[in-house]
Amino acid sequence: MWGNISASTFQLTGFPGMEKAHHWIFIPLLVAYISILLGNGTLLFLIRNDHNLHEPMYYFLAMLAATDLGVTLTTMPTVLGVLWLNHREIGHGACFSQAYFIHTLSVMESGVLLAMAYDRFIAIRNPLRYTSILTNTQVMKIGVGVLTRASLSIMPIVVRLHWFPYCRSHVLSHAFCLHQDVIKLACADITFNHLYPVVGLFAMVLLDFLIIFFSYILILKTVMGIASGQERAKALNTCVSHICCILVFYVTVVCLTFTHRFGNHVPHVVHITMSYIYVLFPPFMNPFIYSIKTKQIQSGILRLFSLPHSRA
Known part of the structure; x- marks a missing residue:
């Protein structure tokens, strides 16, 4: 069936056995795609143009929105x-580049969530020095550090993909390129590419989660020491949006990891569906979470979409 496919190309797949329903599946995915573009694009526009949002917390939120946009724009076309x-x-070449950006942006999202936890940690544990610690320069350095770490950590395994011969069917099991999908088609020793993501990248993301977890233990300890119940609620409320985004991202990562590693007897459509959830669910949910739980974002959206004569 695939004998006419060039050795320089791979073959993407949709939902095997459901080809007649592809046009129907296209519709909800297109709606999700447009929603992600509008939601994250609106956040970036607001943070850039609303001076009330020119604070470290919202700069990190802009990084999160940009990362989510990158993941979506890399996969959905x-x-x-x-x-x-x-x-x-x-x-x-296009496949390897796509895999590189998908995995780089995933590691970057974990790093941004860690940076946001650091922001909340400083804001609650050391509020008097918040602005002097998290200056614009410091925020920029953190952003560059997150981007550099993600970019360099993925490079070793993706560079090796260019060296492997591919003599199998050249058929990938998704509609976008993932590293773990590509290496299954390689006719070479893939031990490094198999172990590095498990040992290196998973350990990195796990370390991010553990640091976030322990930072929130310290935050909770500080909040419980505040005498006023109203002040405690106010302090915790500033963390709710971030906690929700953490759960959305890490629960999705864990579910996808377990499905790929231990779901050999799970129907293939489940693997495919989990991959779509992995690339779509966090970018789709994060703008809604911050729009619902953050009054400054709500106010910015109302100002953005209000007509001049509506204030008359």
Whole structure:
């Protein structure tokens, strides 16, 4: 069936056995895609143009929104192309680049969530020095550090993909390229590429989560020492949005990891669905979480969409 596919291309797949439903599956995915673009794009626009949001907390939120946009823009064009246009071929170079950006942005999202935890930690544990510690320069350094760590950590395994010969079917099991999907088609020793994500990258993301977890223990300890119940509630309320985003991201990562590692007997459609949840659910939910739970974002949205004569 695939004998006419060039050795320089891979073949993307949608939902095997459900090809007749691809056009119907395309519709909710397109709606989610547009919602993610609008939601995260609105957050970035607000934070850039509203001077009330020019604070470290919102700069980190802008990094999160930009990361979510990057993940979506990297994956969804090929997904929608497969489902609507049946455009399945992707060159090796484009595939490896897509895999690089997907995994880099995933590690970056973990780093941004860690940076946001640091922001809340300083704001609650040391509020008097908050502005002197988290200056614009410091926020920029943290952002560059998060980006650099993510970019360099993924590079070793993706660079090696260019060296492998691919003599198997060249058929990938998703509508976008993932590293773990590509290496299954390599006719070479893939021990390093198999172990590095498990040992290196998983340990990195796990370490991020543990640091976030312990930072919130210290935050909770500080909040419980505040005499006024109203002040305690106010302090905790500033963390609710971030905690929700943490749960959305890390629960999704854990579910995907367990599905891929231990779900050999799970139907393939479950693996595919979990992959879509992994790339779509956090970017879709994060703007809603911050819009619902953060009054400054709510006010900014109302100002953005209010007509001049409505204030008359």
